[in-house]
Amino acid sequence: MPLFDPLGLLVAAPGLLLALVLHEYAxxxxxxRLGDPTPRAAGRLTLEPLAHLDPVGTLLLVVFGFGWAKPVPVNPWYFRNPLAGMALVAAAGPVTNLVLAFLTFVVWDLWQPAGLVGLAVQHVAVINVYLAVFNLMPIPPLDGSRVLRAFLGRSGGWLDALEPYGGLLVMLLLITNVLDVVLFPAAAAVLEGLSGAAAAVTGGR
Structure with a gap:
């Protein structure tokens, strides 16, 4: 998205808002549901966008097309199994984005909107898929690292050690476009799969 592109922002805004808010709400x-009262106490059990949007992350989204929402505070020690609980909490965000993308394809097949509305609907699917695929990468603090950590069990200490440097690593990979090698092909494959699944449901209308 070009710097301060009003039309691009208008088209992408619904997809960005839905993707970020529903991701964090999930x-x-x-x-x-797993017994941690922390998100409720922090006022995050709401679909109110202002509760989930980070001012700096939102500004960067508007200007550069990349940013972040406000992370949901979670205390894994409330879970019966902290590692498994964190994996479920982490997976909930990307899974929600993928479900939303699928439903968007279903709406597209049934409705076939045109013009700016059609572009906005397409952006909902694309943005949600890219957000899901990006967050499922196994690099702390991304959601994929929490899922991987649960599977690794005692052998996953190296992920814990990487945690303090994970954010810097993600930024470095983004700046150098290294993530593009994985992110773009993976997102394209997921988009194609969800589009095909939606067409199977709607009869390809």
Whole structure:
């Protein structure tokens, strides 16, 4: 997205808002269901966008097309199994984005909107898939690292050690475009799969 592109921002805004808010709400809802009162106490069990949007992350999204939402505070020690609980909480965000993308494809097949509305609907699917695929990468503090950590068990100490440097590593990979080698092909494959699944449901209308 070009710097301060009003039309691009208008088209992408619904997808960005839905993707970020529902992603974080899903984290909060699953943590709450697993017994952690922290997200509820922090006011994150809501679909109110202002509760989830980070001012700096949102500004960077508007200007550069890349940013972040406000992380949901979670205390894994409330879970019966902290590692498994964190994996479920982490997976909830990307899974929600993928479900939303699939439903968007279903709506697209049934409705076939045109013009700016059609572009906005397409952006909902694309943004949600890219957010899901990006967050499922196994690099702390991304959601994929929490899922991988649960599977590794006692042998996953190296992921814990990487945690303090994970954010810097992600930024470095983004700046150098290294993630593009994995992110773009993976997102394209997921988009194609969800589009095909939606067409199977709707009869390809």
């Amino acid at each position: 984290h909060a809802r699953v943590a709450d």
